[in-house]
Amino acid sequence: MTRDQLLCAYRRLRLLREFEERTRIEFQTGQIAGFTHLYAGMEAIAVGVCEHLTDEDKIISTHRGHGHCLAKGCDPVAMMKELWGSSEGLCGGKGGTMHIADFSRGMLGANAVVGAGAPIAVGAALAASITGASWVAVSFVGDGGTNIGSVYEAMNMAVVLRLPKIFVIEDNGWGEMTPIGNAAGNRDLAARAAAMGMPAVSVDGTDFFAVHTAAGVAISRARRGEGPSTIVASAPRFYGHHEGDPQLYRSREEVAELRRKDDCLPRFIERVTATGDVTMEDLGIIDADIARLMDSAVEQSKAAPRPTADDVLQHVYIRYR
Numbered sequence: 510m511t512r513d514q515l516l517c518a519y520r521r522l523r524l525l526r527e528f529e530e531r532t533r534i535e536f537q538t539g540q541i542a543g544f545t546h547l548y549a550g551m552e553a554i555a556v557g558v559c560e561h562l563t564d565e566d567k568i569i570s571t572h573r574g575h576g577h578c579l580a581k582g583c584d585p586v587a588m589m590k591e592l593w594g595s596s597e598g599l600c601g602g603k604g605g606t607m608h609i610a611d612f613s614r615g616m617l618g619a620n621a622v623v624g625a626g627a628p629i630a631v632g633a634a635l636a637a638s639i640t641g642a643s644w645v646a647v648s649f650v651g652d653g654g655t656n657i658g659s660v661y662e663a664m665n666m667a668v669v670l671r672l673p674k675i676f677v678i679e680d681n682g683w684g685e686m687t688p689i690g691n692a693a694g695n696r697d698l699a700a701r702a703a704a705m706g707m708p709a710v711s712v713d714g715t716d717f718f719a720v721h722t723a724a725g726v727a728i729s730r731a732r733r734g735e736g737p738s739t740i741v742a743s744a745p746r747f748y749g750h751h752e753g754d755p756q757l758y759r760s761r762e763e764v765a766e767l768r769r770k771d772d773c774l775p776r777f778i779e780r781v782t783a784t785g786d787v788t789m790e791d792l793g794i795i796d797a798d799i800a801r802l803m804d805s806a807v808e809q810s811k812a813a814p815r816p817t818a819d820d821v822l823q824h825v826y827i828r829y830r
């Protein structure tokens with residue numbers, strides 16, 4: 510990767526992290542409604558994949574979707590306003606944290622129905638195949654989501670029709686409070702995908718470069734018309750299943766250890782500064798930029814208007830002629 514590409518990837522990684530850290534702080538003030546599931550710890554997966562994609566390419570995200578939206582280029586200020594339920598939010602304040610979409614960026618939607626993104630993204634890939642469009646479609650699904658039947662129906666259809674589709678399985682080891690080992694008959698999630706008839710690899714999801722390389726292979730294959738692939742990327746979530754989860758199922762020490770050993774950001778920094786192409790000073794400038802952006806996003810969200818009663822039926826019904 511060139512120096513510019515490395516700086517761009519770092520900016521995105523830092524943006525994803527800071528967005529979640531700020532969301533966590535603001536959530537605790539009670540101003541953000543609903544369940545919020547933070548992506549902190551897993552940033553290298555979304556960024557490693559989405560750095561290969563253009564606005565034309567499509568993605569479908571999950572309930573833990575802020576990182577996917579930001580990695581795909583959604584406006585962080587409009588996203589923060591969306592979390593606040595403002596009418597200036599990316600979806601007019603009606604989607605909130607779990608239903609963010611921006612079709613102009615190929616972000617077809619976060620989806621709180623576990624596993625549901627896989628078949629929807631197959632639809633987007635099928636549309637490309639039928640119309641001759643050049644986009645690829647990517648779905649992100651958690652390890653818990655791999656126990657949903659429609660994920661395998663989607664994989665099978667993508668294989669049979671050789672669709673330009675990439676299945677990204679984000680393995681953080683937990684489905685809510687249940688360890689994946691207690692829920693999956695075969696803990697080898699890549700083997701389960703490979704059994705459907707496609708290439709499937711497992712990578713360290715805290716290593717941006719490992720994800721980026723695997724995604725490059727899968728996306729090039731899809732763009733050449735050779736069909737779908739699966740990437741299983743493992744990375745921890747640093748916070749609870751949702752904000753407010755007391756995490757009685759794992760100890761504080763375990764979480765502290767994950768942060769110390771398995772944080773994708775220090776790993777990225779160590780690698781890119783080792784060559785001397787990128788310096789700590791370069792990265793510090795980006796950190797300060799992102800901190801200012803987040804301050805501004807929060808301030809603007811606090812001041813942004815809420816929807817009015819007249820907005821209630823807007824975007825609900827469509828009139829067919």
Ligand SMILES: Cc1ncc(C[n+]2csc(CCOP(=O)(O)OP(=O)(O)O)c2C)c(N)n1
Pocket residue numbers: 572573621622623624650651652653654655681683684685750
């Ligand atoms: C079809 C369906 N079943 C159950 C739920 C409740 N639920 C929400 S998140 C979640 C766990 C999902 O785990 P995983 O797919 O591993 O994603 P993670 O939360 O770890 O990112 C469950 C069971 C749901 N939203 N949808």
